[in-house]
Amino acid sequence: MDNKRANKLGIALVGLGKYSSGQLAPALNETIHCYLAGIVTGTPEKADKWKKKYDVPEKNIYNYSNFDQINDNPDIDIIYIVLPNAMHREYVVRAALAGKHVICEKPMALTVAECDEMIEACKKANRLLSIGYRLHFEPHNVEMMRLGRDKVFGGIKRMIAEDGLAEVEGWRLDKGLAGGGPLMDVGIYCVQGVRYTTGVEPIAVTAKEGKKKDRKRFRDIEESLTWQMEMPDGLMAECKTSYSEELNLLRAEGEKGWFELSPAYEYEGIKGRTSNGNMKFPQINQQARQMDDFADAILNNRPTPVPGEMGRQDVKILNAIYEAMQTGTRIVINN
Numbered sequence: 001m002d003n004k005r006a007n008k009l010g011i012a013l014v015g016l017g018k019y020s021s022g023q024l025a026p027a028l029n030e031t032i033h034c035y036l037a038g039i040v041t042g043t044p045e046k047a048d049k050w051k052k053k054y055d056v057p058e059k060n061i062y063n064y065s066n067f068d069q070i071n072d073n074p075d076i077d078i079i080y081i082v083l084p085n086a087m088h089r090e091y092v093v094r095a096a097l098a099g100k101h102v103i104c105e106k107p108m109a110l111t112v113a114e115c116d117e118m119i120e121a122c123k124k125a126n127r128l129l130s131i132g133y134r135l136h137f138e139p140h141n142v143e144m145m146r147l148g149r150d151k152v153f154g155g156i157k158r159m160i161a162e163d164g165l166a167e168v169e170g171w172r173l174d175k176g177l178a179g180g181g182p183l184m185d186v187g188i189y190c191v192q193g194v195r196y197t198t199g200v201e202p203i204a205v206t207a208k209e210g211k212k213k214d215r216k217r218f219r220d221i222e223e224s225l226t227w228q229m230e231m232p233d234g235l236m237a238e239c240k241t242s243y244s245e246e247l248n249l250l251r252a253e254g255e256k257g258w259f260e261l262s263p264a265y266e267y268e269g270i271k272g273r274t275s276n277g278n279m280k281f282p283q284i285n286q287q288a289r290q291m292d293d294f295a296d297a298i299l300n301n302r303p304t305p306v307p308g309e310m311g312r313q314d315v316k317i318l319n320a321i322y323e324a325m326q327t328g329t330r331i332v333i334n335n
């Protein structure tokens with residue numbers, strides 16, 4: 001049956017890089033409530049390739065100059081921004097002005113002021129805005145939320161969250177496009193993990209930049225970073241991120257036991273353990289679930305569990321961590 005008649009919402013992916021081609025487009029073959037309806041790319045060869053591979057009609061292919069014309073295309077309901085971080089603000093605002101619902105990849109933007117502008121633009125257009133926080137739909141991570149928030153192992157006293165990559169290239173090393181180093185890119189998962197496991201917000205942060213092994217590559221950005229988040233009730237979160245070391249852990253230590261995921265943030269292969277034994281949950285397609293949930297939210301006129309406000313709070317915390325790193329002082333976060 002025709003996708004529109006099947007009541008599926010059409011998604012246009014903006015920026016056909018690794019994440020769009022490796023994860024999002026294949027996931028859109030597994031979604032129930034949405035499908036790949038269009039693409040926006042600055043690379044004509046990619047347009048040709050995607051047109052054939054995913055059967056995208058010519059009229060649903062845009063570039064960055066004619067992107068705004070998408071406003072009169074009824075095939076496109078949702079625009080998914082998968083561009084380098086510094087471009088998120090502009091394209092979310094343009095998508096909202098085009099009258100479309102928007103998903104924006106993490107980190108939402110570089111500053112809180114940018115996030116405010118994006119939230120405001122979507123509100124004004126009466127469109128939903130969500131952030132690509134796929135782990136909110138992943139069963140092991142959802143279990144961390146339950147164990148933490150329901151205090152199944154008592155109140156959490158300490159959390160450890162680490163996310164790092166051993167190898168990165170391209171715009172991620174360019175502060176102008178990335179907004180920072182591994183903290184913006186993968187450290188954000190630690191901030192998210194601590195927030196969704198505890199259900200509470202950091203009060204203050206301290207941070208220390210790691211020693212650079214490669215000063216040339218990491219001229220403008222941190223190569224690695226450790227930071228602490230003071231949470232309510234004496235809970236401390238110890239976090240680490242890096243662009244020269246593989247790290248992947250989310251661990252909570254409660255009054256009556258512990259629970260953890262390692263790896264915690266991967267697309268697949270997430271493993272969980274508690275002081276009572278191993279977690280047993282299925283591996284699912286996180287991106288398919290995430291996009292289906294957003295489409296379902298639109299179709300049923302309900303809020304998304306991963307809204308722009310959540311992305312804004314993370315950006316606020318990330319900026320406080322950078323301030324703590326640069327000043328060597330404890331930075332209080334006004335919630």
Ligand code: NDP
Nearest residue numbers: 015016017018019020041042043082083084085105106132
């Ligand atoms: P890539 O570099 O692989 O792709 C980015 C794409 O953006 C490019 O291929 C290009 O597409 C387009 N682009 C437009 N202008 C520029 C520019 N000046 N420099 C570079 N690219 C440009 O990045 P990713 O796909 O890995 O990341 C994109 C976004 O998705 C980031 O915000 C990242 O944080 C996020 N992400 C999220 C993940 C998650 O798990 N939620 C995982 C990976 C990334 P084109 O040629 O079509 O114009």
